Amino acid sequence: MATRNGKLPVPLGWHPSLKKAFNDADLWCQNYMVTKDRLGEGLATLRHELDTTRPFIPAISTLLVIAHAYAAQSCARASVVDPSVWSAAFNNAINFRALDFRKLASLSLPHAHQPVFAFSASMKAVGPALLSQWSTAEILAKLLISVAEKELKVSPSKKTKWQRGTHDAFLVHLLSEAFSLPTSFESMNPIVPEYAELLQHWRTEDAANFRKVMSVAAEFHILRSGDSTDRTEYEFDYTFDRIYPAELLAVQAIRRRDGLPEFETGHLLIDKPWSMIRDIESSVPHPLVVETEAMLRRDRPDFR
Template identity: 55%
Template sequence: MATKKAQPSAVDGWHPSLKKSFKDAELWWQTNMVSRDTLEPRLAILRQELDQPGPLRTSINTVYLIAHTYAIRCCTPAAIKDSAVFAEAFERAVTFRALDFRKGAGLSLPHETQPVLAFSASMKAVGPAILSRWEQSEICARVLIDVAEKDLRIKPLKFYSDGWRRGTNDAFLIYLLSEAFGIQTDYKPTDSLIPEYQGLLDVWRTKDASTFQQAMQAAAEFHVSRSRESTNKTTYEFDYTFDRVFPAELLAVQALRRRFELPEFKAEHLLVDTPWSLIRDLPAVDPHPLAVEAEARLRADFPSFR
């Protein structure tokens, strides 16, 4: 009797470390969107907040929860298999995540407090870069650098030796984006940039495929090693499912190489090559009207928002 040939899974071709991430994303989606739709109520809350008179006052979680819903959608097998669904979900995830970052950072920068969290913030900030939205990407880069510089300026080293001072993805992205956009910064983490990211930073413009692949593979392995849920004792850089599945700090390198018309080498590492194959030529998707309206209101109502 002939055996039935197994059909390829939607997650075939992705890095093996992501199996649990895909499973968790699917479970979340089934629980929160299939069994009960949580997205529309969240969008309705943002609509209500925009309709209120006076300066826009959104809940701290409104934009975040919308961004999170779209981000999880991108990590589900069904979305990955459907190019149109994936393109829209990815655009929405990047747009709302970047808006969430800019909202929190822009409104807090003039004040003494520093509520913007390390690690996840820089991953949100670099999202527009991987979609080659260079004007928005430069805005996010400048805000990211201001946030990091402020954190080092206002928080004593003896009490805050980690966070923005760790020489990992925050530091790498600040150095990468400051170089790419010609932004001056005096940011310097307490810990030196880890060798894996330093190696990639040194050669990201190279025209030698072997040199590039060696550096990118080392950085990708570091990403995998830090892709896990944080604990009470340890905060991991890539705590969020979206950041594990889409290594934005590495995908940004690929996008920047294209921007500077450098050879488009593969990384020869599934963590980078598979998502980049989906993202590099995504069809244009119009931003969600509520994201456009919210950004316009924040810009009009708050001079510190950028």
């Protein structure tokens, strides 16, 4: 942790590039959490679907609405300064986002077609690793690898998101290494140098080398953060993914799991959220996450 005159701890600040992301989160929470109870509506919809749908499958937007509400709450300025509020919102955001990815991936993999996965899909898949939920993280790693491999078979000559060689490709290979899962996935475009170098050195025990490769990757994350348009689609156009760079935070989490030195990177985009996540209290999963997963397992044989 940073110190003042070598004595008093100085709380880390957020990276200056995130000002707009925080503004967007505050505005969304005011409009859709305070003025409109979007979270309550989403939870009520899921409760209704759990009670009435047989065989059970939530509507395509149900888990997304809930996940987005918790994600926005975990990004709001009022939440990030209140540990108890932030911890609950962040845990719920990670868990609902991951469950949504598991639902979509598990139900689509047995079929010939491949649904369109947004750029945020791989960021959802790596979320449980940030919370050291390693059994769930391995399930999601297997699903992400399977989805990526299927994408190249279904669309071998198309320039899809999975073939740009950015964070999706990086996470497929990072999780393959972290969980010793073989993969045949290779994007048509080589992995961009910023992520390729990190893949080569993410296990390093050289502090200076680690800071270098992580900081370069963090700058790429910032460069590719923006509001997507019809002409330009950014990897990180979702507020939660801008503020919490999961592809880089996962490196810190996996290094901790493996007993590697826990270096700070010297880059606020990583060090600030990691200073909160690494000490986050374990949280009892939201009861609707537990019930939804159980119902999917019961009624959907392909669910993993």
